[in-house]
Amino acid sequence: MSQSIFSYFAWGIALIALQVLVGNHIHIGGVAMPMFYLYPILILPSDTPRWVLLISAFLTGISVDIFSNTPGLTASALLVVALLRPVILQVFAPTERGDDALIPSVRTMEWSGFVRYTSAVCLVQATAFYFIEAFGFFRLGSILLSIVATTLLSVVLISAIEMLRMRKA
Amino acid sequence: MQHLLEFLRKYHYLLLFIALEILSLTLLVRFNNFQGNVWLSGANTAVASVNRWYLDVWSYLNLQSANQSLTSYNTRLQLENDRLREALLTLQADSARKASAVLRNLVDYETLPAKVISNSKGGSNSYIVIDRGQRHGVRGDMGVVSGNGVVGVVYLAGEEYSLVIPVMNNKSNISCRIQGQRYFGYLTWDGKDSRHAYVDDIPRHAHVEKGLTIETSGHSSVFPPGIFVGTIETVENSADGQSYKLGLLLGTDFANLRDVNVITTPYKAAVDSLFKKAAAEDELHQ
Known part of the structure; x- marks a missing residue:
């Protein structure tokens, strides 16, 4: 367990860097x-307490x-x-x-499930990010374009990282 | 309490989320110019509209007291207005000053108060009837004055009543002068307006200007000198161009004449008797 916590921590540091x-x-x-920094949050086990999710999301952010x-x-x-991740994971799991906690990965969810899960999380993150950045609802067109483009790019890059991790493991 | 604790246990992550989100957004608006400005202006707008709403409600609630104070203010102004109006009415007896001045000039003379009984207006030969006659000592050619100035000369004195030729009669011919000057002329009336008369034969070298006072000269031996007649309103050349013809605003308002004084001092008689004596002595010497 301490091994996995350390592993998540290392992944967090690496991806923030x-x-x-x-x-x-x-x-x-x-x-x-x-948005590389989403990855550590993505791969936390499904039984992670919500407060841990929130705290780690806050520290990462x-x-x-x-x-x-x-x-x-x-x-x-x-x-x-972090607030919505349990719900999203529930949908795409x-x-x-079994009753075991789900550790989101290509291995446990297959590519299709993992990509859809990642897409949903990226979409949420991009939407929240750009609307909070704009701090209002003006220039809606460019915000929507940014959301879509960022989501696509992030999904592709996070999939690549996931592929790397899978190959390494 | 139980429910509250249960609620907290179940949704503690929600509270944590809200707390962290507030912290993040605080950081966001605190340390980022754009979001900070949007936040500030938005907050200002919100605060301003809340303030305005508050102010509107407050002023609406204050309407009643505002109304009361306006009403009392209005009442106060109304009272003041009434008082001033009354003061103005009494002030119109500015004639009081003139009356006292007229009477002061008559202080050495005996006067007989009389009331105007009829005042035939219209036409160029109007007469005034007063309720004093020979029984009261009124004789012909006595002067009649009111508080506002010269009225006229007694023409005929009956037993109880007398007939007065007012200034506004073509027969009237009272000697006048400009106050403070020696030049004199005769008061005439053109038969048009009871408030306006003329003084003829004022020499051209007299110092004449509008507003100067015209008073009796004392030469006619009917009136003592210095009784107010009127004030100069217009200055014209007389018909022959040799002298001034002064338009006067008469002090006496003949349309509104009630109380007059007859100058009963045997002044006229004394002067007349002196003239007669002088004439007799002239005849003697010749």
């Missing part, structure tokens, strides 16, 4: 920005924010994700499984 060193500098067309010079922005969006 990836986010602030690489992700934050990628703005494809000025609309699409990869604040860490990213500090390096992106946007205090509170990522954190507030990521909190929404495979129906035929």
Whole structure:
């Protein structure tokens, strides 16, 4: 268990680093920005207490924010994700499984399930992120474009990371 | 309490979410210019509209006391208005000043108060009838004045009543002068307006201007000198161009004449007797 906590912690640090060193500098067309930092939140087991989810989401978000010079922005969006993640996971979890906690991954959910789950979480995160960034409902067109583009890019990149982790494991 | 604890146990993550979200958003608006500005202006708008709503309600609630104070203010103004109006009415007896001035000039003379009984207006030969006659000592050619100035000269004195030729009669011919100056002329009337008369034969070198006072000269031996007649309203050249013709606003309002005084001092008689004596002595010497 301590092994897995350490593992999640390591993944968190690594992906925050990836986010602030690489992700934050990628703005494809000025609309699409990869959200690597979602990955540690994505792969937490389904029996993770909600408060742990919220706290880790907050810490992750604040860490990213500090390096992106946007205090509170990522954190507030990521909190929404952490709140909704149990529900989303419930929806996309495979129906035929035991009582064991589900650890979301390609191995447990198949590619289709994992990609759909990741897409949903990314969509929630991107929506929350861009609306909180805009702090209102003006320039709706560019916000929606940013949401779609960011979601697509993030899903692709997170799938790539998932593929890497699977191959390594 | 039990329910509350249960609720907290069940939904503690929701409270945690709200707390962390508030913290995040606080950080967001605190440390990010754009969101901070949007927040501030939005908050200002909200605060302003709440304030305005509060103010509207407050002023509406205060309408009654505002109304009361307006009503009392109105009443106060109304009372003040009444008082001032009354004061103005009494002030119109500005004639009191003139009356006292007229009477002061008559202080050495005996006067007989009389009431105007009839005042035949219209036409150029109007007469005034007063309720004093020979029985009271009224004789012909006595002067009649009112508080506002010269009225006229007694023409005929009956037993109980007397007939007065007012200034506004073509027969009237009272000697007048400009107050403070020696130049004199004769008061005439053109038969048009009971408030306006003329003084003829004022020399052209007299210092004449509007507003100066015209008073009796004392030369006619009917009136003592210095009794108010009127004030100069217009200055014209006389028909022959040799002198001024002054338009006067008469002090006496003949349309509204009630109380007059007859100057009963045997002034006229004394002067007349002196004239007669002088004439007799002239005849003697010749």
